[in-house]
Amino acid sequence: MPMAPTGTKCSKKEVNRGAWTAEEDQKLAQVVEIHGPKRWKAVAAKAGLNRCGKSCRLRWMNYLRPNIKRGNISDQEEDLILRLHKLLGNRWSLIAGRLPGRTDNEIKNYWNSHLSKKIKQNEKQTRMQEPVLENSKVSEREEPLHKASEEGSSKRDEEYSTSCFNGDSSLFDLYNEEPLELEWMSHFFETDEIWLNLA
Template identity: 70%
Template sequence: MTSTQLCTKRDGNRGAWTAEEDQKLARVIEIQGPKRWKIVAAKAGLNRCGKSCRLRWMNYLRPNIKRGNISDQEEDLILRLHKLLGNRWSLIAGRLPGRTDNEIKNYWNSRLSKKIKQKEKQNKILRVQIDHQNNGKRMGNILNRWEEGTSKGNHENSKASFNGDDFFNSSREEDQGPSDLEWMSKLLEMDASWFKFLHDI
């Protein structure tokens, strides 16, 4: 039987710790030190498993635990460390004096992950707007060429100056994103006024 199996519902008290339990636990740890948690739990006379005692000590009773809100500086550090280390909460906590891995994990899951999602969403919108602007410029060039063609002479010439192959070839030169057909359809989806303009000519 493993220690994990011992730490189950039927093996004792669960739920929030009382002040009395905290005192008992702290007293035993003062004498014995924060190790051999099974023995600590037994000596403290608590109806809890060693694992639960360890967690309570690490996240609450341990000295030098910093309470209160996470500062902007700490948040910035968490963001940078998470980018570097991923969900290695204990490593991240190790770089933030007085903060526990559990606290940082909770902070991340409840706040920072949402912030990041929101930021990603904003970036996506920004990217679409930039694409829109670029595509608009490109369309402007095409229309200029169309106008030049029509003003120069007959309709056949103008048709020749605006043939499809030429259009796709010329626009592809600077294209690093989706295909022309893709951006064209995106453009049309994004801006009904463009569609109307193209339809009118």
């Protein structure tokens, strides 16, 4: 690490850590309402919160932001997360972007606590049911798409997205989707300009 910029690390000993109180939430929400969700260091100072900017940002993004949905992830949402994860890998922010009101942190937690286990179980079951395949073929098929762009992470999302949606319809073949099951995906593209551009 060439530098340790102030503001990237909550290094002050006297800074508050741990769970947020209702009072802190209220102060933060008030200041963000006035000044907007930016310059978090200044927001923390203006709110009189003994917290680092980073902590304030996280709190706002995950809990205080308007239209945040908490808990009760529906089957539909779960299905979407599974599909998107298969497509995007651990790009939690991108996945969250497709689920209105959900945060990357929540999805990440949900994945780690629920879905990763579910998947492992499913894999176990399918391995027991399927005839043994050649190792190379299995790994080729199961290789997450995002792996290819994982190394050299600069502009990784952009590059990765481009590689996924450069018009190659084999993307869908890879997931062995029935046409009807792709309904959600077409809606996906229809509703987002950025993704449309990539497609």
